[in-house]
Amino acid sequence: MTEIIFLVESDVEGGYIAQALGESIITQADDLESLKKAIKV
Incomplete structure (x- = not known):
């Protein structure tokens, strides 16, 4: 399995x-919990 590292930043x-x-690969979400769900495989 390949590991992918994400850089997480606050959106202006x-x-x-x-x-x-x-x-x-770029994704966005309103909160950290939703962001974690969006990038988890």
Whole structure:
């Protein structure tokens, strides 16, 4: 299984953004719990 590391930052418009390091994967959510669900496989 390949591990993907995400950088999580606060969005200036509210919520959070997660970007995978070295990959073209970006997602956003209103709260950290929703963000965790969005990036978990």
